[in-house]
Amino acid sequence: MKKSKFIKVKCPDCETIQTIFDHPSTVVECIVCGRTLCLPTGGKGDIKAEMVQILE
Numbered sequence: 001m002k003k004s005k006f007i008k009v010k011c012p013d014c015e016t017i018q019t020i021f022d023h024p025s026t027v028v029e030c031i032v033c034g035r036t037l038c039l040p041t042g043g044k045g046d047i048k049a050e051m052v053q054i055l056e
């Protein structure tokens with residue numbers, strides 16, 4: 001069963017924690033330093049940051 005989620009990730013560069021959508025349609029960047037956190041794939045995003053928590 002496919003289910004979209006929001007996840008909390010930590011930026012590897014500046015350690016800012018932010019909530020992102022795990023099925024993004026565009027590149028998700030860190031709000032502070034601009035590092036790429038998640039790439040769109042057409043499905044579940046390719047997460048490039050450390051996952052902290054999954055929000056159901």
Ligand SMILES: [Zn+2]
Pocket residue numbers: 011012013014015016030031032033034035
């Ligand atoms: Zn950052």
